[in-house]
Amino acid sequence: MEDDVKGEGNRRNFLIKLTSVVGGAGVAAACVPFVASMNPTSDVLAKAETEVDLSNIPPGGVHTVAWEGQPVFVLHRTPEDIAAAQASNGVIDPEPDAKRVIKPEWLVVIGVCTHMGCVPTKEGPGWTCHCHGSQYDDSGRVVRGPAPKNLAVPPYHFETANKIIIGKA
Amino acid sequence: MSGPIINWIDKRFPLTSFVKHELTDYPTPRNLSYWWNFGFLAGIVLVLQVATGIFLAMHYKADSTLAFDSIQHIMREVNYGWLLRYMHATGASAFFFVIFVHMARTLYYGSFRAPRELLWWTGQGLLLMLMATAFMGYLLPWGQMSFWGATVITNLFKVTPFIGENVVIWLRGDYSVGDDTLTRFFSLHYLFPFLIIGAVIVHLVALHTVKSSNPSGIDLKDKDNIPFHPYFTAKDLYGLGIFLIVYSVFVFFMPNSLIEPANNIPANPMVTPSHIVPEWYFLPFYAILRSVPNMFGGVVAMALSVMMFAFMPFLDRSRIPGGARYRPIYRIQFYLFLLDMLVLGYVGYKPPTNPSIVVVGQVATLCYFASFFVVPFVSKIEERWLIKRGLPAGIMELMEREKRDLENRTQEHRRRKGDLV
Numbered sequence: 153m154e155d156d157v158k159g160e161g162n163r164r165n166f167l168i169k170l171t172s173v174v175g176g177a178g179v180a181a182a183c184v185p186f187v188a189s190m191n192p193t194s195d196v197l198a199k200a201e202t203e204v205d206l207s208n209i210p211p212g213g214v215h216t217v218a219w220e221g222q223p224v225f226v227l228h229r230t231p232e233d234i235a236a237a238q239a240s241n242g243v244i245d246p247e248p249d250a251k252r253v254i255k256p257e258w259l260v261v262i263g264v265c266t267h268m269g270c271v272p273t274k275e276g277p278g279w280t281c282h283c284h285g286s287q288y289d290d291s292g293r294v295v296r297g298p299a300p301k302n303l304a305v306p307p308y309h310f311e312t313a314n315k316i317i318i319g320k321a
Numbered sequence: 322m323s324g325p326i327i328n329w330i331d332k333r334f335p336l337t338s339f340v341k342h343e344l345t346d347y348p349t350p351r352n353l354s355y356w357w358n359f360g361f362l363a364g365i366v367l368v369l370q371v372a373t374g375i376f377l378a379m380h381y382k383a384d385s386t387l388a389f390d391s392i393q394h395i396m397r398e399v400n401y402g403w404l405l406r407y408m409h410a411t412g413a414s415a416f417f418f419v420i421f422v423h424m425a426r427t428l429y430y431g432s433f434r435a436p437r438e439l440l441w442w443t444g445q446g447l448l449l450m451l452m453a454t455a456f457m458g459y460l461l462p463w464g465q466m467s468f469w470g471a472t473v474i475t476n477l478f479k480v481t482p483f484i485g486e487n488v489v490i491w492l493r494g495d496y497s498v499g500d501d502t503l504t505r506f507f508s509l510h511y512l513f514p515f516l517i518i519g520a521v522i523v524h525l526v527a528l529h530t531v532k533s534s535n536p537s538g539i540d541l542k543d544k545d546n547i548p549f550h551p552y553f554t555a556k557d558l559y560g561l562g563i564f565l566i567v568y569s570v571f572v573f574f575m576p577n578s579l580i581e582p583a584n585n586i587p588a589n590p591m592v593t594p595s596h597i598v599p600e601w602y603f604l605p606f607y608a609i610l611r612s613v614p615n616m617f618g619g620v621v622a623m624a625l626s627v628m629m630f631a632f633m634p635f636l637d638r639s640r641i642p643g644g645a646r647y648r649p650i651y652r653i654q655f656y657l658f659l660l661d662m663l664v665l666g667y668v669g670y671k672p673p674t675n676p677s678i679v680v681v682g683q684v685a686t687l688c689y690f691a692s693f694f695v696v697p698f699v700s701k702i703e704e705r706w707l708i709k710r711g712l713p714a715g716i717m718e719l720m721e722r723e724k725r726d727l728e729n730r731t732q733e734h735r736r737r738k739g740d741l742v
Contacts, residue, residue: 187491190505196495216591220496223591264497267616269476270469270593282595283473284611285673300616 196221201319203311206258214274216263219318223263223271224306225279225292226316229256233290236277242293245302249291252305260316261292261303272303279303343529348546349553350535356430357533358560359423364521365561366416371514373409377402381461383507385500388463389587407576413455414579415568417602420448424630429655431637431644432534435727438634440527445631447520452603452627454513457506459600460498464584469597471498471506477610480617497590538643539719596672605662608669609689612682622686629693636693639700640720641707647716650703654692661688 202219204226209215214227229237234256237249253259263271265281272279278289287296292303307321330336380399382391395402424444427433433441460471475492479485494501535541547553571578579601583594599607609626613619645652668682708717 190494191491192495193501196499196501218591221499221590222497267476268473269497270473270597271591273593273595281593282672282674283469283593283597285679297614298611298616298619 201317204316204318205314206316207314211257217318219262219306224318225259225261225263225274225303227259227261227290229259229290233277237289237291240289242289242291242295242302244294244297244300247291247293247302252291252293252302254308254310258316259290259292260305260308260318262306263303265299266294266301266303267297267299343549344554345548345550347529347549348543349533349549350541351545351547351552352535352537352541353533353553353556354536355556355560356422356426357535358557359419359426360528361557362419362561362564363416363423365564366412366419367514367517367521370409370412370416371518373405373412374511374514377405377409378511381507383461383504385463385503385588388461388503392462404572407572410580411568411571411576413458414571414600414602415564416451417455419564420451421602424448425659427534428630428633428658429645429652430534430536431538431639431642431648431651433633434637435634436531437527437534440524440531441634442631443520443524443527445628447517447524448630449627450513450517450520454510454517455600455602457510457513460503460506461510462584463503463588465586465588465592465594466581466584466597468498468588468590469593470599471502473597475502477620477623480620499590536643536646538641538646598670601666601670604667604669605665605689606669608665608682609686611669611673612679612686622690626686626689629690632693633696636696637700638697639704640723641704641712642716642719642723648700648703648707650699650706654696654699657688658692661685661692665689 199220202217202224204215204217204224206226206228209226209228211228211230212233214225216223216225218224227233234249237259238256241248249256252261263279265272265283265286267281267284267286270281270283272281272286272288278287278295279292280287281299284298285296286294286299288299288303289295292305294300294302306318308316308318309321311317327337331338377395380391380395380402382388392406395406397403399405427441427444456470456474460467475489475498478488478492481488490496492502493499494505532540581598581600583597586594598604606623606626610619610623613622639648639651641648645655664681664685668678668685671678673679712720
């Protein structure tokens with residue numbers, strides 16, 4: 153008799169646990185569309201490629217173009233800039249200059265400070281972020297914190313000698 | 322209350338008993354000073370913000386191409402639109418002001434101590450919700466400060482381990498703050514005040530369970546309590562009159578004093594203003610964020626700096642009633658903490674390019690956290706010193722009685738639980 157009751161209890165406990173797990177999984181699954189709806193929409197994703205004409209950027213000049221809604225710096229480096237950039241490896245996030253460019257005279261970096269996302273300003277050699285005082289060199293490498301990382305290099309390729317496509321390597 | 326209608330209702334809904342219990346007969350310490358007005362004032366500001374906000378939303382357009390212009394439309398073309406907007410913008414500052422005073426009073430008089438810990442913690446939750454609401458509302462005018470403030474703060478989530486980048490993109494719905502960010506912030510900015518109203522009800526239920534603290538720090542005898550109505554409704558309304566005078570001075574004579582001029586420039590994702598500052602009420606916390614050279618550390622320090630208040634019931638180990646009023650060392654600590662907050666606020670306002678400002682900020686940040694960490698030791702030492710120096714016999718008796726009461730309560734609680742089983 154007692155075993156019967158106990159057996160009933162075990163079965164009931166098991167069913168309560170099982171239905172709770174199934175119910176919980178159902179609620180979690182129902183949350184997915186809500187959470188996913190906050191991710192970038194298709195039309196936002198469609199802004200993913202930007203074409204840049206390099207022919208009218210003079211040596212030493214920098215153009216800012218929008219890619220994925222973010223500014224991208226395209227810097228036409230002079231031979232002195234290149235020499236200076238190749239001479240060091242950066243300070244906080246060391247990386248050789250050769251790894252950050254396809255052609256040494258063209259530096260293409262995302263113009264978003266890796267600290268808090270402000271847009272750094274071109275000042276002398278390199279950039280300075282006025283939000284929290286980070287500094288970057290002419291290879292987009294961080295030389296003074298608080299930024300933890302170098303300016304990111306977006307995927308890009310040379311379509312012709314004077315045209316790059318940002319968004320696709 | 323009487324009359325057939327009230328009678329009819331009372332049989333179906335506890336109207337009379339509720340009003341009696343929570344208002345006309347609600348026992349309130351007779352010695353509450355005007356420092357106890359600020360909870361009521363916060364409630365009034367909440368009502369003002371919801372009212373002005375609902376009417377502003379009738380004219381505002383949450384679309385990145387229209388938002389900035391719709392604010393100008395509200396300011397110039399909507400009947401009394403300027404008044405609604407200035408009341409709402411000033412109301413945000415007023416809200417933080419009264420909440421900061423409300424918190425300072427709780428810290429000064431030690432009102433967070435047993436049995437009011439839950440009251441304090443629900444208040445802490447309300448502070449976080451208030452901060453979130455204010456932050457999201459600040460994006461809506463779509464000016465330069467709106468845009469870059471939202472950029473910097475959503476970027477903080479980049480420090481989430483492993484999935485940081487994805488969390489930031491998910492929060493914004495875009496690779497940078499954009500139209501999708503604006504629409505979701507508007508939706509949530511409209512939702513949060515109602516969550517706050519819910520949390521305020523929880524806060525009030527907790528308050529009416531443990532009752533108000535008072536400047537003496539001693540739970541008064543029944544004969545020393547007076548009904549909330551009419552005594553404290555009158556006192557609160559008088560305080561409200563003073564508050565409304567100050568509020569009106571800001572709304573009517575200096576409405577732009579608390580609005581950053583840079584926010585009158587439409588948002589431009591390609592150019593960051595040379596000096597971005599948050600609203601004044603976030604400055605001390607922003608200074609802490611900037612003072613830590615490491616990004617992860619900075620974000621953690623800022624989050625902790627807001628949450629430190631919640632630890633006070635554990636940190637303060639003194640049994641002396643009345644908080645700073647009867648504790649000279651705690652009083653000094655309290656004023657030094659306020660001073661440190663002001664220094665941090667100043668540092669947060671200044672550009673970070675000046676190295677001496679950075680050092681001052683780092684020292685002030687250390688002092689901020691240190692002032693919490695020394696509380697357990699200092700409060701115990703101070704208690705011993707005060708007892709040794711000789712407390713009035715009444716206070717000693719009280720402390721002993723409180724200790725006995727606490728033991729009795731726990732025993733009774735155990736007994737009751739035993740009865741139930």
